[in-house]
Amino acid sequence: MTLLEIEGLSLSINGSPILKDISLSLKQGRILGVIGESGSGKSMTAFAIMQLLPSGSKATGHLRVLGFDMLAASEDDLCKMRGNDVSIVFQEPATALNPLKTIGDQVAEAILIHEPSTTRAGAQVRAQTTLERCELPAEQFPLTLYPHELSGGQRQRVVIALAIALRPKLLIADEPTTALDVTTQAEVLQLLKRLVTEDQMGLMLVSHDLAVVAGMADDIVIMKNGEIVESGVATAVFQQLRHPYTRALYAASEHVPDRTPPRSTARLLSVTNLVRDYRLPRTALFAAPQYFRAVDHVSFDIFKGESLGLVGESGCGKSTLTRAILGLETVQGGEMYLDGMPIAGGRHVDRKIRRRMQAVFQDPYGSFNPRHRVDRLISEPFHLYEEPPSSDEKNEAVVGALRAVGLSPEDQFKYIHEFSGGQRQRIAIARALITQPELILLDEATSALDVSIRAQILDLLAELANSYGLTYLFISHDLSVVRAITDRVLVMRDGRIVEEGKTEQVFSAPQHPYTRSLIDASPVLPKNANH
Amino acid sequence: MARYILTRLLSLLISLTVASAVIFALIEIIPGDPAAFMLGINAQDDTIAALRAELGLDTSPLERYFGWVSGMVTGDFGTSYTYRTPISEMIAERLWISLPLALIALALSTLIAFPVGILAASKRGSLTDTIVMGFTQLGVAIPNFWFAMLMVLVFAINLRWFSAGGFPGWDEGLFTGLKALTLPAISLALPQASILARVMRSALVDTLDEDFMRTARAKGLNRRQAIQRHALRNAMIPVLTIIGLQFSFLLAGAIIIENVFFLPGLGRLVFQAISQRDLIVVESVVMLLVFAVIVVNFAVDIAYVLVDPRLRRQG
Incomplete structure (x- = not known):
């Protein structure tokens, strides 16, 4: 019927x-x-x-x-x-x-x-x-x-x-x-x-x-x-x-961008025994406060020029970890070094460190102030310099960053609502590039995008990594994307890293049962003869 | 839930204590000698001394504060200096006018505001919405004493349906009493109704855009059912807040309307007491009004939790 x-x-x-x-x-x-x-x-x-x-x-x-x-x-x-x-x-x-x-x-x-x-x-x-x-x-x-x-x-x-x-x-x-x-x-x-x-x-x-x-x-x-x-x-x-x-x-x-594998063995970021506790709301007026451990003794390194994936389901602590690395969280234990310099958690992060790492977030609609023009949005990280660049230098940098992400120099005079989701994510990447950072944290940066746009952004990221020698920490719940763009991968669950290894190895022969369950649950495209 | 009520009660007690201390301090301690202030500049020394003794000003402020508070708890508010009658009696008499007036005005305001707000929200963007909201704009803008005088002109002087003012007392019968409060209640209610209708509309419009309203329609509810069963309660939180604020305002802030209609209410009592420098009355009535506001806020807090289960889990 x-x-x-x-x-x-x-x-x-x-x-x-x-x-x-x-x-x-x-x-x-x-x-x-x-x-x-x-x-x-x-x-x-x-x-x-x-x-x-x-x-x-x-x-x-x-x-x-x-x-x-x-x-x-x-x-x-x-x-x-x-x-x-x-x-x-x-x-x-x-x-x-x-x-x-x-x-x-x-x-x-x-x-x-x-x-x-x-x-x-x-x-x-x-x-x-x-x-x-x-x-x-x-x-x-x-x-x-x-x-x-x-x-x-x-x-x-x-x-x-x-x-x-x-x-x-x-x-x-x-x-x-x-x-x-x-x-x-x-x-x-x-x-x-x-x-x-x-x-x-x-x-x-x-x-x-x-x-x-x-x-x-x-x-x-x-x-x-x-x-x-x-x-x-x-x-x-x-x-x-x-x-x-x-x-x-x-x-x-199933697009996999062209990337050159990293050669360097120098550590760019090293994290040891990081702990982040959140205080829970009181259950009684005078009860002792309870804590929720969002990040539980996490240790890992990122080497120069590599792309490291961080996968896990919602609530596993991956976003908290990202924020801690950016110095936006007060941590309760552990140490973080960027190129040998300590990153202090909380309010007083050294500007020199901040401008060496930048972030791109998930929501291309919510992460820009709609009342500022693109040139101002992109050049915002310049406040991280003790001596701000002259307006000519600034302008040159804005144009350079826009060109690098495949937009035209005229786009700097537009407002953010004039762009599509994919273009906005390019602008977010341009903003991240402007201080010439070494490390870029991509927190679900392609998750809100359509597949064809996502493929373009992945290509762009690969291209930028090749030409500027960038290092990525790529955080996502989407295993297929992580598999396509990372060299090594960390699997996080309940605040802990449960598995770590070369991406291909982890995906083809997962060791931890949790990693296996994640991979088994991911839907796969049927194999195709023409392709 | 019980714990929540308990913590709210505790906070209510703390608020009352702080408020009473502040009122006491402001009136008795700060502006020099209260007895001299009450009697004015031409007072004789021995009159001042007599009043000082009556007010107990020779004892320590702490002692007087506790005397005042314990008096109020047991219902003894002291004696008015001007009228020489117990303040508790005066307040009770006035409260019998002010409380019904506030309640009628609040009921009227809510009865007008709900249907108007719901109508405007469910026909948002239409001509009806524009017209109805235009009227509420007018209602907010028109001063209520002017509107009150207009009503006296039309309904009391021309049509002679109501008396122009005064209150015959509840002894004359419920109907007569209510009739005397009708015009004042309407003039108090109309601006409040306009504000409440606007709040109702915007809260409801926000709720109508929620995903669960689409779910409700997909279940097979028609528009009216979906609004009644799913939107209204969700729009209640901001509306309850405003209703709480309005009740406190209506109870204490009716001075002008009470004057226009010559009603012996609480507002006028405060006004008269202030102009006669009867600090004992001022202190007690202000404390009573503060008490009312705090209790209403407590009631609103409890209402929030009854409406929204998400608030129940916290302490």
Whole structure:
């Protein structure tokens, strides 16, 4: 039975076209993967199916769910279908649940709203069963818990539970695992797959991640700029890679930049027995304070010119470690030396040291002051010099840095909102380069970028390392990126380094069980003959 | 939860202690001799000496402070110098007007503000929103005493529905008493309602953009249900803060409206006591008002925790 039929669907929001002539269909028990980069219209397709579009939207064409014309349906009819016949799971489990209601009430509400004759108690019992189907056993996860008492993965299970509570025929999952760690991602994907089989649902899985979709989908649709560029049975699409865009996506996903291996054996940064404790909130007024050890006796070296990876799941302490190296944290123990000079944690870090290391962070939107022009943003680190350079020297440096990252000198007069995500990340790199540092800390610097942009930034980083002899500490949760750009890698868990070694060695023959579980959980692209 | 209430109670007690000490210090210690101040510049020496004895100024300030505090705890606020009546009686009499007035005004303000704020937020950006918010802008801008006089002109003088002022007392019956408080309550409520409606609207608009509202709609709730069940409670935190502030203001800050309508309320009592230099009354009434503000804040703190489970885990 065909659950979803879309034919010639076009959508415009306030006059600007978002979707152009989309056609796809989904049958019972099958998984349809919808792949695309940001702005491709993949999420809008999902919202169009739910008819939860922003105001000012105009849709034309045919859109049928269970044979029912969604575009012509009244709002009342749509409300009856949503959650009952068709449900959706969103990307961000942190915000998708109402923080003021218990998980039990939120799941039960999905039942009560469609079956008013059900008693409250009856709905609670069914909510419990549904949560257990989503692998949240009642003993550990009673209905009375609030969302803030759960982890990201557990919250996503609650979101899935309230979506499937009434056993809808069609389930849409919009980037359901993008905000999760790899091991959690693997578990949630497994859960979705099991539910599809058990309930004979149709699942539309929307994602930017080729590897995630490849491991799940029976059929695939690839979208770009609001259009479908390629569609077909998953194995065939990945085997043939007919459309150039599909090929480009595939290539970008497993792109490995050209790099020359480091030769030097001189230590640039050495960290010994570093400890960072956070004080926890008091449990009682006069109780002794409790501490959380975020970084637990960490020791490692970075050699000149090398690229060292640091991988670990959220909360493992990798960002705290990064901040400590930058001198932004007061540490409780251990020593750090940059080229033989001690780095003091806390407020009084020597400027000479600070300007020899710079950082690039994850969010290309949040890490710039929107009211400053690019020239000011880039030249900001100059305050680290005792004698600030003259304005001519400054200007020359700004132009040089912009050229180095592939932007034009005229870009210095623009504001940050005039740039795309990838360009902003280039500007962040330019800002890091301006003091001619030796060490650059890249904290999830490519995680927010689309795959094709990510490939370009990785190339840029490799090129800069070659021409300026830069040393990188590359922090990421994304194992494939770390594998592509680092020489050695550290694996961090619960504040400790559990494994350390040459990148290829660690990835091909992991020693620690935790490293093994991380690698096993990472989705992989299917091997391709043409590639 | 119990621990949270306990710590809030402790902080309430500390606030009260500090406030009483400050009020005592300001009025009794700083401006020289209180007896001379109360009697004015033409007072005879023996009158001053008599008042000093009555006020107990010969004893140490610490002793007087504890006498004052223990008196208030047991309900003995001392005797007014001007009226020669026990202050507790005067306050009780005034409180019977000021407290109902504040409560009616607050109820009115909330009853107006909630639907208006919700309407504007759910139709955000529309003509309705613009018009409704335009009116609240006006409500904030118009001084309430001017509005009060306007209402007296229309409803008391022209239409003769209400009396122009005064309070007949609750002995005349509940209806008569409420009728006398209607116009003052409306004039007090309107600016407050305008502020509250604007706060309600902006808090709700922020909540409507949250992801969980989309989840609610995806479950099959219609717009109205989604707002009622998921948005309102989430928008309550800023609204509760403002309601708490407004109650304290309405209780103590109604002086001008009480004067316009000739109501013998607490505000007028303070005003009269200050102009007659009756420091004993001023001290006690100010302390009472401070007490009210602190208790209301305590209640708001408890309300936060009832609304938001995330606040419950801290101490």
